[in-house]
Amino acid sequence: MNDSIKVYPHVSVDCVVFGLENDHLSVLLVERSGHDVHNQMQHNFKLPGSLIYADEGLDDAAHRVLKELTGITKLPLRQFKSFGNPSRVNNRKDILWLENAFQLKIGRIVTVAYISLCKIDRQLNKDLEKYTSVQWIPVEQIPSLPFDHNQIVDEARGEISQWINRDPSIVFELLPPKFTASQLRTLYEVILNAPLDVRNFYKRIAVTDYIIPLEEKEKKVSHRAARFYKFSRTIYNKGKQKI
Amino acid sequence: MNDSIKVYPHVSVDCVVFGLENDHLSVLLVERSGHDVHNQMQHNFKLPGSLIYADEGLDDAAHRVLKELTGITKLPLRQFKSFGNPSRVNNRKDILWLENAFQLKIGRIVTVAYISLCKIDRQLNKDLEKYTSVQWIPVEQIPSLPFDHNQIVDEARGEISQWINRDPSIVFELLPPKFTASQLRTLYEVILNAPLDVRNFYKRIAVTDYIIPLEEKEKKVSHRAARFYKFSRTIYNKGKQKI
Numbered sequence: 400m401n402d403s404i405k406v407y408p409h410v411s412v413d414c415v416v417f418g419l420e421n422d423h424l425s426v427l428l429v430e431r432s433g434h435d436v437h438n439q440m441q442h443n444f445k446l447p448g449s450l451i452y453a454d455e456g457l458d459d460a461a462h463r464v465l466k467e468l469t470g471i472t473k474l475p476l477r478q479f480k481s482f483g484n485p486s487r488v489n490n491r492k493d494i495l496w497l498e499n500a501f502q503l504k505i506g507r508i509v510t511v512a513y514i515s516l517c518k519i520d521r522q523l524n525k526d527l528e529k530y531t532s533v534q535w536i537p538v539e540q541i542p543s544l545p546f547d548h549n550q551i552v553d554e555a556r557g558e559i560s561q562w563i564n565r566d567p568s569i570v571f572e573l574l575p576p577k578f579t580a581s582q583l584r585t586l587y588e589v590i591l592n593a594p595l596d597v598r599n600f601y602k603r604i605a606v607t608d609y610i611i612p613l614e615e616k617e618k619k620v621s622h623r624a625a626r627f628y629k630f631s632r633t634i635y636n637k638g639k640q641k642i
Numbered sequence: 643m644n645d646s647i648k649v650y651p652h653v654s655v656d657c658v659v660f661g662l663e664n665d666h667l668s669v670l671l672v673e674r675s676g677h678d679v680h681n682q683m684q685h686n687f688k689l690p691g692s693l694i695y696a697d698e699g700l701d702d703a704a705h706r707v708l709k710e711l712t713g714i715t716k717l718p719l720r721q722f723k724s725f726g727n728p729s730r731v732n733n734r735k736d737i738l739w740l741e742n743a744f745q746l747k748i749g750r751i752v753t754v755a756y757i758s759l760c761k762i763d764r765q766l767n768k769d770l771e772k773y774t775s776v777q778w779i780p781v782e783q784i785p786s787l788p789f790d791h792n793q794i795v796d797e798a799r800g801e802i803s804q805w806i807n808r809d810p811s812i813v814f815e816l817l818p819p820k821f822t823a824s825q826l827r828t829l830y831e832v833i834l835n836a837p838l839d840v841r842n843f844y845k846r847i848a849v850t851d852y853i854i855p856l857e858e859k860e861k862k863v864s865h866r867a868a869r870f871y872k873f874s875r876t877i878y879n880k881g882k883q884k885i
Contacts, residue, residue: 408696410651410726410752453651453750457726481724481754483653483700507696509653509752511724565808 408483408507412461413448413548414476415512415555416469418535419573420519424589425535426552428544429468431496432532444536446548448510450501461513469533470526476513479558483509487547496545510546514555516562516590518573538592560591571630579617579625580604604628609635651726651750655704656691656791657719658755658798659712661778662816663762667832668778669795671787672711674739675775687779689791691753693744704756712776713769719756722801726752730790739788753789757798759805759833761816781835803834814873822860822868823847847871852878 416427428444447468451460461476488494488508497505517523519535527533536542541552563569570586571578584600604610609631616624659670671687690711694703704719731737731751740748760766762778770776779785784795806812813829814821827843847853852874859867 408653408694410653451651451726451752454728456728457724457752460726478723480721481700483694483703483754485697485699509694509700509754511726511752 408509409450409503409505411448411450411508411510412457412464413446413510413512413551414461414465414515415446415479415552416465416471416474416515416517417538417555417559418517418519418523419586419589420535422585422589424538425519426538426541427469427471428534428536428541429530430532430534431500431545443545444534444542445545446551447533450508457511458513461511468530470528470530471523472526474515474517474523476515479512479514479555481509481511482547482551483507484547490545493545508546510551512551512555514558516559516569516573556592563587563590568630568632568635574630577613577615577627577629579627581625583610583628608638651752652693652746652748654691654693654751654753655700655707656689656753656755656794657704657708657758658689658722658795659708659714659717659758659760660781660798660802661760661762661766662829662832663778665828665832667781668762669781669784670712670714671777671779671784672773673775673777674743674788686788687777687785688788689794690776693751700754701756704754711773713771713773714766715769717758717760717766719758722755722757722798724752724754725790725794726750727790733788736788751789753794755794755798757801759802759812759816799835806830806833811873811875811878817873820856820858820870820872822870824868826853826871851881 414427418425418427427447429447431443431445447465449460449464449468451457452463455463457478458476461478462472465471465474465476485507487510488497488505494505497503497508538552538556541549543549544552570583570590573586574582580601583604584595584597587600588595611629611631611634613627613629615627617627618624657670661668661670670690672690674686674688690708692703692707692711694700695706698706700721701719704721705715708714708717708719728750730753731740731748737748740746740751781795781799784792786792787795813826813833816829817825823844826847827838827840830843831838854872854874854877856870856872858870860870861867
């Protein structure tokens with residue numbers, strides 16, 4: 400029997416909420432405030448997360464914590480990965496903040512990370528508006544975060560790229576019902592975090608049977624009006640079977 | 643501050659190792675022995691799993707536990723999902739066994755589940771041979787397991803079905819380099835846990851460019867000799883890009 404299992408780890412949940420607005424992907428972060436080792440007031444951002452209660456399941460904890468810290472209710476959260484590197488809580492500043500916040504002697508924390516990918520719409524912003532310490536931070540401007548939160552965000556970005564490769568229909572839920580080829584491409588580029596070859600992409604649209612060209616075109620635009628497309632869930636579902 | 647976070651949960655890892663041998667899918671289970679509430683000696687099966695040490699990461703814990711309990715080394719284990727229902731450890735028998743095994747007062751345990759999908763070959767059986775309490779149990783004969791281990795195995799089966807839908811190349815790693823259409827279909831049926839329409843499946847093989855028919859046929863078989871096929875990783879990788 401190894402005595403080290405008698406050092407109990409804590410368990411937390413952390414939520415990586417990706418929000419799309421126009422052509423931009425952002426992550427929802429919360430500001431934490433506390434005194435540092437020199438007793439200076441500090442503010443910085445972290446993922447919305449907290450320790451779980453003894454009497455709640457992991458999914459329940461994720462929804463509770465997201466609601467408590469950001470006001471957001473009714474957002475689907477998918478469990479994605481647990482992070483348990485013993486050194487993930489080893490920064491003196493992080494430990495001090497935790498011990499102040501929870502009034503607990505904190506050793507190790509294993510965190511279960513959740514992801515959501517959503518459109519930043521009016522309803523969502525209404526949920527958020529009372530929580531002044533919450534902010535959408537564009538993914539390319541994420542600052543240095545405490546614990547291993549930068550790593551969690553990075554891996555979560557990789558995970559959503561895999562989601563859309565696996566199930567491209569997710570992309571269409573983030574677009575308006577009628578969209579242009581350019582909107583679709585930009586969304587792909589934002590989520591995959593990589594530029595796509597424009598010509599190849601348009602060729603792929605042309606041969607993808609569930610992306611249906613409409614007669615309608617953009618109106619009142621300064622550039623040449625682009626054609627609209629729509630997504631057919633029926634055709635998409637028929638084509639999914641493969642070896 | 644909710645006091646209930648001061649009840650520390652324990653963290654464990656559990657390994658769901660699926661093994662393929664001929665046309666059969668089995669799960670690796672370990673026998674646990676202990677005295678029940680009536681002080682009767684009991685034997686039953688569970689997933690190989692244990693509490694993590696304070697100084698090890700989750701992946702390391704999974705590999706250590708699998709090695710300690712089954713002798714298996716060098717098997718890729720993929721983290722799959724954490725299970726943290728507060729009632730997953732509430733059976734009196736399970737608690738008694740845990741408290742005896744670990745000499746700890748056990749409340750709640752959050753477990754991080756890992757999966758492996760492998761061929762049961764000579765090397766693997768050599769690893770296992772000294773561990774008499776380990777057994778391959780065919781998936782259709784899994785008994786009632788302690789904790790939520792039946793649920794974990796069920797969800798893990800769902801997960802491997804998704805793996806092969808997402809990345810069919812996994813299937814070919816479990817087959818010999820030359821295989822018949824019938825071997826491929828059987829493997830699919832075993833992993834997906836559902837019968838496939840034979841004619842449709844053969845049609846799909848015919849139009850799948852990365853499954854290449856060979857001139858060679860089976861030898862010395864009592865039925866009509868079937869054609870062999872091989873898998874082309876090169877063609878497979880080329881075809882992966884999609885919208």
